[in-house]
Each structure stands twice: as structure tokens, then as C-alpha cells.
Amino acid sequence: MRTSKQAQRDIRSRLDEKLALSIPSPSLLESLASACASSSSPDATFQYAFALSKSSSPPELSYAITLLNSLLKSGYPHQIDCMIGSAQAHYLLKQYKEARSVAEAILRNNPENAMAGELHVASMIAIEEEEERKVKNVAVGGTLAVAAIGLALLLGGKKR
Numbered sequence: 001m002r003t004s005k006q007a008q009r010d011i012r013s014r015l016d017e018k019l020a021l022s023i024p025s026p027s028l029l030e031s032l033a034s035a036c037a038s039s040s041s042p043d044a045t046f047q048y049a050f051a052l053s054k055s056s057s058p059p060e061l062s063y064a065i066t067l068l069n070s071l072l073k074s075g076y077p078h079q080i081d082c083m084i085g086s087a088q089a090h091y092l093l094k095q096y097k098e099a100r101s102v103a104e105a106i107l108r109n110n111p112e113n114a115m116a117g118e119l120h121v122a123s124m125i126a127i128e129e130e131e132e133r134k135v136k137n138v139a140v141g142g143t144l145a146v147a148a149i150g151l152a153l154l155l156g157g158k159k160r
Contacts, residue, residue, distance in 0.1 A: 024055060046068075065090065080116075091123060100120055
């Protein structure tokens, strides 16, 4: 998917907005948890896990990943949907490399999947932005260290 950096940033911004607007209410999660607990149905588990994959709570997001991966391993028929939920949860946990990896796996077999495409692009941009931030922090830290050494030498030289 070759697009300009600004178009990619726009995709990430829209995805972030979409995910922020789709955070499930506590009452919805409670009702889905009750349905999941009272039924051994994989569909009930999927509904609960997929709702959790859009949560704003890191423990709920981690639990969603666990449930969705369990469904995948058990041969649940809606594999792509489980993977989308898992990628969303990884993305919201800021585990961008994992989110990108899951999105790429979906796109290999289903290249027209729009949500996987959005998650892939958004994850790639997030990874790049994290790396840029790290480089800037190292540069600032290096500059401060050089300044501190220079100041120490300057002050140390006056004592003589």
C-alpha cells in the first residue's frame, strides 16, 4: 500500500478516532461477560472478546487478546474477525509491531480487508513516530551530556 506520509498519517488519525468512538460501555461488557459465562458457546466468547478488544483498559485489552488467540487455536470459523480484534487490541496497547504483524497476516490472504489495511498503515506510522521520538530523545540527551561535560571542564579549569 503505497501512499504519501500525510495520507498515512490521516489514515492513522481516522483509525484512532474510530477506535476512540467505539469504546464499549461497562454495561455492554457486563452483559456480554454474563452471556459468555452462562454459555459455552464460542460465539458468545467471540462477542465478549471482540468488545473487549476496543476497550480503553489495558487489562481488558490483554484479556481480549488471550480470548481471541484461544478461539483461533480452537478453529473458530471467524478467524479473520478474531485476528482483527487481536490487532486492534495490540494497537490500543501500543504494541504496534504485533498489531502490524497480525494485520500483515490478514492481508496476505485477504488483501482487500479494509480494517486490516488501516491497522497495518496506522501501526507502521506509529512505529516510525516512536523511532523518531527515540532518535530525538537520544540527540537531546547527547547534547545535554556534551554541555554538562563542557561546563564541568570549564568550571574545573577555573579552580587551577
